[in-house]
Amino acid sequence: MFPKTTLALLALIAGAGTAHATQYPLQLANCGVTLRFDKAPDSAVTVGQATTEILYALGLADRVKGTSVWFTEVLPQFKEVNAGIERLADNDPSFESVVAKRPGLVTAQYEWHIGPQGIVATREQFADLGIPTYILPSDCLGKDNSTGSDGTRTAMYSMESIHQGVTELAQIFDVEDKGAALVGDLKAREAAAIDKARALDLHDASALFWFSSAEMDIDPYVAGRKGPPAYMMQALGLRNVIESDEEWPVVSWESIARANPSVIVIAKMDRRRFEADDYEKKLAFLKSDPVASQMEAVRNDRIVVLDAHAMDSSIRNVDALETLAAALPALGLR
Incomplete structure (x- = not known):
C-alpha cells in the first residue's frame, strides 16, 4: 500500500x-x-x-x-x-x-x-x-x-x-x-508534514502562538482557537491553550502562564509597527519577565521562531507545518 x-x-501527476x-x-x-x-x-x-x-x-x-x-x-x-x-x-x-x-x-x-x-x-x-x-x-x-x-x-x-x-x-x-x-x-506537502508530526504520538502537549504586542510590556496578540495557527496545532497533535474564537485575541500573560503551554511559537517579521514585531525582543521579554519566564516552555527553551506571514492564511501555512514538524522532535514533548 x-x-x-x-x-x-x-494524484497530482494523474490530474496534471x-x-x-x-x-x-x-x-x-x-x-x-x-x-x-x-x-x-x-x-x-x-x-x-x-x-x-x-x-x-x-x-x-x-x-x-x-x-x-x-x-x-x-x-x-x-x-x-x-x-x-x-x-x-x-x-x-x-x-x-x-x-x-x-x-x-x-x-x-x-x-x-x-x-x-x-x-x-x-x-x-x-x-x-x-x-x-x-x-x-x-x-x-x-x-x-x-x-x-x-x-x-x-x-x-x-x-x-x-x-x-x-x-x-x-x-x-x-x-x-x-x-x-x-x-x-x-x-x-501538508500530508507529509502531518504524518511526520503524528509519528511523535504526542498526548498532552500544548502550544501558544504569539504574533505581536501593541507595547512590549502589555498583553500580547495570540492565536485564537479556530484560525490558521489553531489548525496547525490540531493537525500536528498540539492543544491550543487559548480558547477565544477571535482571530488574534489579546490575552494577559498571567492567564497564559496559568495555562502553561508546553511550546511557545513566536512570529518573526520585517514589519515594525510595534516594538514586539522584533522576535529578538520577544525572546528577551520571555526570559526576563517575572511571569512569562516561569512558564514550562521558557524554562525548558521550547520556543520555536516562525515566519509571521505563515501564521496568517496563505500558501505559507504549509511552510509553517513543515517548520513545526521538523522542530517538534527535538523539544522532548510527550
Whole structure:
C-alpha cells in the first residue's frame, strides 16, 4: 500500500493533464459579492502579501503592477521578479495609489482592507470605477469580520479555503493547469508534514502562538482557537491553550502562564509597527519577565521562531507545518 504522501503525488501527476481553459464569461461568488469576468484581467494590484505570492506562484508576476501590505521578505523563489514590481506601500496603500495603476483586478488578503469598512476602500468604490475586487476566501469562509479587531472565526480554519483561492485566481487568469499543480503540491506537502508530526504520538502537549504586542510590556496578540495557527496545532497533535474564537485575541500573560503551554511559537517579521514585531525582543521579554519566564516552555527553551506571514492564511501555512514538524522532535514533548 502506498503512503498518503505518495498517493497525493500520484494524484497530482494523474490530474496534471485534466485542467482546461477557462470558459468566459466566468462568474464567481466571492465573499458576498458576485464577480463576472468576460476575459482574463490584463493587470492586477495586490493588497496583501498572501495574494501577491499566490499570483507569483501561478506565474502571473507579469500581470502584477503594484503590491502592498508586507510582513516579511517575499519567498526566495520570487525575489527576482518581485524586485521589478513597484511596492505601493509596506503596509496599507491609499485608494488613490491603487487606482492610479488602472488595474484590471485588485486582490486582497483581508476584508478589512477592502470590504464594508475597508480602510483602503470599499468594494463599491472600486466597482464604481469599473475595477473588480477579489478577496481571498480564507478571510471570509467560517469567519465574521464585523467583530473583533481581526474578526472572529465561526468555524475551524481549513487549508481548503486557500486551495479555493488558488483555484479561483487561476480560473480568473486562465491558468487552471498551474492552479491545479500548485494545489496538488500544497496538499502533498501538508500530508507529509502531518504524518511526520503524528509519528511523535504526542498526548498532552500544548502550544501558544504569539504574533505581536501593541507595547512590549502589555498583553500580547495570540492565536485564537479556530484560525490558521489553531489548525496547525490540531493537525500536528498540539492543544491550543487559548480558547477565544477571535482571530488574534489579546490575552494577559498571567492567564497564559496559568495555562502553561508546553511550546511557545513566536512570529518573526520585517514589519515594525510595534516594538514586539522584533522576535529578538520577544525572546528577551520571555526570559526576563517575572511571569512569562516561569512558564514550562521558557524554562525548558521550547520556543520555536516562525515566519509571521505563515501564521496568517496563505500558501505559507504549509511552510509553517513543515517548520513545526521538523522542530517538534527535538523539544522532548510527550
